[in-house]
Amino acid sequence: MELQSSSFLIISLILIVPLLNLISRFCTSRRNSRPKLPPGPWKLPLIGSLHHLSGSSLPHYALRNLARKYGPMMHLQLGEISAVVISSPRVAKELLTTHDLAFSSRARLQSLAIITYNYQDIVLAPYDLTQKVFSYTNDVICRAAFGKSCGGKDEFLPLVIEFGNSSGGFDVADLFPSVKFLPTVTGLRTKLMKLHHKIDQVLNIIIDEHMEKLKRGQHGEEDLVDVLLRFKQKGSAEFLVTMDNIKGITLDMFFAGTHTTAATVEFAMAQMIKHPHVMEKAQAELRHVFRGKDRILESDLEKVSYLKMVIKETLRLNPPVPLLLPRDCKDWQKVYGYDIPPKTEIILNALAINRDPEYWDNAEAFEPERFAESGIEFIGTNFEFIPFGGGRRMCPGISFGLATVELLLAQLLYHFNWELPDGLQHQDLDMTEILGLAAKRKNDLYLVATSHKS
Numbered sequence: 001m002e003l004q005s006s007s008f009l010i011i012s013l014i015l016i017v018p019l020l021n022l023i024s025r026f027c028t029s030r031r032n033s034r035p036k037l038p039p040g041p042w043k044l045p046l047i048g049s050l051h052h053l054s055g056s057s058l059p060h061y062a063l064r065n066l067a068r069k070y071g072p073m074m075h076l077q078l079g080e081i082s083a084v085v086i087s088s089p090r091v092a093k094e095l096l097t098t099h100d101l102a103f104s105s106r107a108r109l110q111s112l113a114i115i116t117y118n119y120q121d122i123v124l125a126p127y128d129l130t131q132k133v134f135s136y137t138n139d140v141i142c143r144a145a146f147g148k149s150c151g152g153k154d155e156f157l158p159l160v161i162e163f164g165n166s167s168g169g170f171d172v173a174d175l176f177p178s179v180k181f182l183p184t185v186t187g188l189r190t191k192l193m194k195l196h197h198k199i200d201q202v203l204n205i206i207i208d209e210h211m212e213k214l215k216r217g218q219h220g221e222e223d224l225v226d227v228l229l230r231f232k233q234k235g236s237a238e239f240l241v242t243m244d245n246i247k248g249i250t251l252d253m254f255f256a257g258t259h260t261t262a263a264t265v266e267f268a269m270a271q272m273i274k275h276p277h278v279m280e281k282a283q284a285e286l287r288h289v290f291r292g293k294d295r296i297l298e299s300d301l302e303k304v305s306y307l308k309m310v311i312k313e314t315l316r317l318n319p320p321v322p323l324l325l326p327r328d329c330k331d332w333q334k335v336y337g338y339d340i341p342p343k344t345e346i347i348l349n350a351l352a353i354n355r356d357p358e359y360w361d362n363a364e365a366f367e368p369e370r371f372a373e374s375g376i377e378f379i380g381t382n383f384e385f386i387p388f389g390g391g392r393r394m395c396p397g398i399s400f401g402l403a404t405v406e407l408l409l410a411q412l413l414y415h416f417n418w419e420l421p422d423g424l425q426h427q428d429l430d431m432t433e434i435l436g437l438a439a440k441r442k443n444d445l446y447l448v449a450t451s452h453k454s
């Protein structure tokens with residue numbers, strides 16, 4: 001009897017083990033052929049999930065609402081583009097640490113290709129603060145890029161503004177890249193080609209001036225163009241710098257640096273107008289620390305702490321690059337238990353992440369004091385706070401941008417008192433945003449400034 005049962009067991013094992021193997025291999029091949037994509041909203045033929053983004057909300061808000069329903073990692077079909085949207089600090093951390101290398105290429109957008117030399121780059125009267133702030137941030141970048149005399153400043157500013165307003169959100173030509181005539185039909189290509197041509201002319205004049213200066217042996221304080229020209233002259237085979245690289249990198253500074261810093265200053269001023277006790281506290285600190293001083297210098301700013309908290313809170317609630325810059329997936333990756341196919345566009349929703357109620361108390365409220373004890377920084381180590389992105393492709397202009405924002409805000413708050421014109425109350429201030437090259441206020445910020453004598 002015992003023998004019978006043990007031979008039965010052996011025979012069963014001989015038959016069952018290969019069968020189990022076969023089933024397991026079948027399941028694996030099914031899994032490989034049918035990847036486990038993240039969940040997402042229902043799709044229509046041709047446009048995919050685009051109709052879910054067609055309401056009045058801006059993409060970063062619309063995507064946050066969808067994420068509340070479909071989870072922190074969701075799949076969207078944006079026209080021809082297969083995209084994965086990340087909306088939680090936990091998933092952002094996994095993506096920007098464990099898988100950072102695989103996601104460190106940028107998604108290629110047609111509008112940017114035209115402007116950036118085909119990716120040869122590496123962005124007591126009513127007083128329109130918006131224009132002044134923009135002009136200031138542009139001046140600062142002009143000086144760093146083109147030098148003290150800053151020849152191209154006047155020609156450059158309108159071009160930078162025009163490009164900033166002509167891009168943003170999801171462009172139809174980027175969503176259907178195989179339809180080659182789309183940029184021509186939408187008029188975008190013609191518009192961008194014209195703009196690119198004008199920018200190119202101005203840059204040629206500026207670079208020629210710099211080359212002339214170098215030829216004459218005039219070596220003053222080096223600006224960005226000088227440094228890039230020096231690299232070009234010394235260029236080795238493995239580190240070749242072309243003229244298009246010089247123009248592309250110079251443009252990066254303007255497009256990546258001007259709109260973002262200007263938007264941050266404007267959002268901060270608007271938030272402080274909306275929350276007058278915050279403005280009073282920031283002014284009190286500055287006026288106490290710098291009492292009697294005529295001018296605040298960048299080096300003085302280490303002495304203030306509350307203003308830094310105000311800037312952090314502004315960047316948390318109103319990140320100027322709310323969807324970061326899209327990345328591309330290099331090869332198959334498994335993130336948060338889901339499969340991501342190669343070439344998927346990865347969108348990190350910094351707005352949703354910075355306001356995640358699981359990580360932030362009173363997440364929607366403007367409360368700079370939350371940073372007093374928290375030690376949370378935006379340098380890419382706290383994944384619940386990523387206004388400058390994270391991982392290898394994090395913003396390289398963070399110190400430059402912050403110094404510009406801090407210095408301008410410190411001067412505005414130290415020297416002036418601010419209020420809304422025409423008896424408007426702080427509750428009346430409209431905070432609607434639009435998305436261009438950076439997110440910014442929809443309406444220009446008009447404020448009345450009165451001089452403060454310290």
Ligand code: HEM
Binds near residue numbers: 252260261324326396
């Ligand atoms: C408050 C000001 C600024 C904010 C909020 C900001 C934010 C960002 C963000 C979110 C990204 C994308 C990062 C990612 O995908 O992980 C980025 C990229 C970039 N930023 Fe900034 N930025 C600011 C100022 C500047 C300035 C002043 C410059 C240059 C002078 C600059 C140059 C760049 C460049 C070149 C990139 C592309 C980096 C790459 O692709 O590797 N940014 N920035």
